[in-house]
Amino acid sequence: AQSVTQPDIHITVSEGASLELRCNYSYGATPYLFWYVQSPGQGLQLLLKYFSGDTLVQGIKGFEAEFKRSQSSFNLRKPSVHWSDAAEYFCAVGARTNAGKSTFGDGTTLTVKP
């Protein structure tokens, strides 16, 4: 069965600082990988996805993520955080035979200090 672990429940960074959110997955083959963002009271919005090819993927809002097969990781990064990035971030893994059946991690809450 596929699973996702987001080791950091809560992260606080200063505005303008760099950000890295960790995601580790368990899956028997190369999965589909996603990062979603959820602002308070809102639904989830896709930031970026990895299906195949270049292991460094670019997303919206200046985010990027790198797929590392050897580490079963798909960490999310941003070089300079803005106050509007404060939200909850979810990593998800989808089976290649059924990408719609995504399994989500429990999320990391990002707080941005002024």
Next chain:
Amino acid sequence: EAGVVQSPRYKIIEKKQPVAFWCNPISGHNTLYWYLQNLGQGPELLIRYENEEAVDDSQLPKDRFSAERLKGVDSTLKIQPAELGDSAVYLCASSQGAFSGELFFGEGSRLTVL
């Protein structure tokens, strides 16, 4: 283009009462999902529809939960009777197909059972 629309946004009921949530997916999206999101956790799939057919309902507690998507467009999720533990956010999502990978989420319906 309109996004995924859910209603009601908030619902407070007493235990043992019935409740229903409605979802209208993005036009043209034939795949529809209902997810359950408990506080502090990631979404968990309840049921997935391909058009009007429920193709994955293995996580739906069928003793009290039911769902339908009669014409392959909008969908209703019902709980009867509701229990205290059903308090959560019910998210609807849609996609162009199970293999597209990207889910588009509604804002969710927050249920409080007293």
